[in-house]
Amino acid sequence: MQKIEEIFAIIAENEYEGIIYIDAGGIVRWINQGYAGFLELDKENVIGKRIDRLIPHSKLLDVMKSGKPQFGELWEIKGQHVLVHRWPIYKDGKVIGCLGKSLFKDELPLTRDFIKKIKKLENELSYYKEELHRERRAKYSIEEITGSSEKINKLKDKVAKIAKTTSTVLITGESGTGKELFAHAIHNASPRKNMPFVRVNCTSIPEELLESELFGYEEGAFTGAKKGGKPGKFEIAQGGTIFLDEIGDMNRSMQAKLLRVLQEKEIERIGGIESVNVDVRVIAATNRNLEEMTRSNLFREDLYYRLNVVLLNIPPLRERREDIPALTENLINKLAFRLGTGVKSVSGEVLELFNRYDWPGNVRELENILEQAINLTDAAQLKPEDFPVLLKRVSTPKRTVQTITGYNEAMEEAERNILLQALAQTGNNKKEAARLLKIHRSVLYRKLSKLDII
Numbered sequence: 102m103q104k105i106e107e108i109f110a111i112i113a114e115n116e117y118e119g120i121i122y123i124d125a126g127g128i129v130r131w132i133n134q135g136y137a138g139f140l141e142l143d144k145e146n147v148i149g150k151r152i153d154r155l156i157p158h159s160k161l162l163d164v165m166k167s168g169k170p171q172f173g174e175l176w177e178i179k180g181q182h183v184l185v186h187r188w189p190i191y192k193d194g195k196v197i198g199c200l201g202k203s204l205f206k207d208e209l210p211l212t213r214d215f216i217k218k219i220k221k222l223e224n225e226l227s228y229y230k231e232e233l234h235r236e237r238r239a240k241y242s243i244e245e246i247t248g249s250s251e252k253i254n255k256l257k258d259k260v261a262k263i264a265k266t267t268s269t270v271l272i273t274g275e276s277g278t279g280k281e282l283f284a285h286a287i288h289n290a291s292p293r294k295n296m297p298f299v300r301v302n303c304t305s306i307p308e309e310l311l312e313s314e315l316f317g318y319e320e321g322a323f324t325g326a327k328k329g330g331k332p333g334k335f336e337i338a339q340g341g342t343i344f345l346d347e348i349g350d351m352n353r354s355m356q357a358k359l360l361r362v363l364q365e366k367e368i369e370r371i372g373g374i375e376s377v378n379v380d381v382r383v384i385a386a387t388n389r390n391l392e393e394m395t396r397s398n399l400f401r402e403d404l405y406y407r408l409n410v411v412l413l414n415i416p417p418l419r420e421r422r423e424d425i426p427a428l429t430e431n432l433i434n435k436l437a438f439r440l441g442t443g444v445k446s447v448s449g450e451v452l453e454l455f456n457r458y459d460w461p462g463n464v465r466e467l468e469n470i471l472e473q474a475i476n477l478t479d480a481a482q483l484k485p486e487d488f489p490v491l492l493k494r495v496s497t498p499k500r501t502v503q504t505i506t507g508y509n510e511a512m513e514e515a516e517r518n519i520l521l522q523a524l525a526q527t528g529n530n531k532k533e534a535a536r537l538l539k540i541h542r543s544v545l546y547r548k549l550s551k552l553d554i555i
């Protein structure tokens with residue numbers, strides 16, 4: 102039978118692992134033959150030497166200093182990747198040494214595959230970290246807000262001023278006026294600009310998920326809760342800004358919870374017992390009339406006042422028509438670059454046409470209409486005929502019921518106008534229009550077909 106010492110010697114000298122032990126003074130007290138050979142050193146000469154003399158970039162001393170183990174780290178030595186574990190050895194609560202183990206046989210297919218896999222995962226992780234960081238950054242600055250009308254200039258001045266504070270901001274304005282753009286600009290001009298900017302669309306998240314999205318949850322908070330729990334958007338935005346888009350669509354019970362956060366400046370994860378302090382600037386936006394909603398009890402009055410500390414009302418495009426030429430030029434440049442086309446400008450007649458239109462969908466509608474036209478032309482300059490839908494809308498005045506000929510006919514006409522307006526507002530995007538009208542897409546198609554709109 103083999104003696105236990107023999108077995109230990111076999112384990113210590115196995116050909117797959119390098120093993121090294123240093124004492125509290127950083128002196129190598131033991132190394133296995135394989136590792137010494139791999140380092141091209143003589144085992145007897147290594148023992149008794151300081152580790153940093155033998156391997157200057159060794160991390161064993163760091164581990165000893167921190168007292169924290171490291172597992173599965175990729176380390177490059179002698180032109181090879183090795184997978185290492187390092188852990189401090191404790192005695193009576195004090196670190197007395199450090200043990201290092203490495204899978205150093207790069208040429209073994211198994212080790213090589215394992216290392217390759219780890220390297221791939223590390224690369225992927227750093228890619229996604231970078232993406233996440235990009236995603237959580239505000240993308241636009243004040244300079245990117247096109248327009249020099251008096252109204253826009255005043256708003257830009259206001260943005261520069263309020264950016265310095267941490268007051269809650271409420272941005273109102275019709276759909277597509279640029280509310281989100283302004284929210285980004287406030288964050289980017291603020292001292293928080295290098296911290297996260299986290300957007301939450303209160304409409305697109307199902308009601309039952311919104312609470313866990315905003316406040317996070319602890320492990321086991323509910324069936325299906327992730328292991329280890331999940332931080333909410335408020336925690337993710339710590340030190341930065343949270344942008345609550347479409348706040349008018351938040352239900353009343355969530356409104357009460359949000360109010361508590363704004364008052365207490367702390368959140369509680371679902372299923373959690375402790376509160377977490379949050380230092381987050383809140384910017385909320387809506388295209389709905391919150392004041393009116395408070396009167397009909399759809400929006401809490403106390404929350405409305407908490408949000409409405411600084412108000413930024415973005416005027417619709419039809420009230421700042423002087424911005425249309427600059428917006429058109431900038432959007433064309435942006436779109437032509439994105440779509441890879443040679444479209445450079447619009448003719449003077451197109452600008453006249455744009456000027457006569459009311460833009461219910463505001464800048465987003467202008468952007469959509471330009472994108473449609475750019476896709477269908479080979480010319481460098483867009484002409485009025487590239488905008489057939491707009492030509493029709495501008496020349497046909499909105500149909501109103503002149504004389505009531507019957508309840509059903511009048512209702513049909515009203516419905517037609519609502520549908521046309523929704524389509525105009527969303528640049529003919531049926532999916533968006535259905536969302537705006539809060540009806541299913543199939544219902545929208547049925548109605549459009551019944552009223553001969555498509």
Ligand SMILES: Nc1ncnc2c1ncn2[C@@H]1O[C@H](COP(=O)(O)OP(=O)(O)OP(=O)(O)O)[C@@H](O)[C@H]1O
Pocket residue numbers: 245246247248274275276277278279280281282283346387388428464465468
């Ligand atoms: N002044 C502007 N300069 C440049 N681009 C603008 C401007 N205003 C709006 N846009 C562009 O128009 C589009 C719509 O803007 P944004 O999403 O900010 O509008 P919104 O008011 O938040 O809309 P919604 O209420 O539907 O969420 C975006 O692509 C945005 O970049």
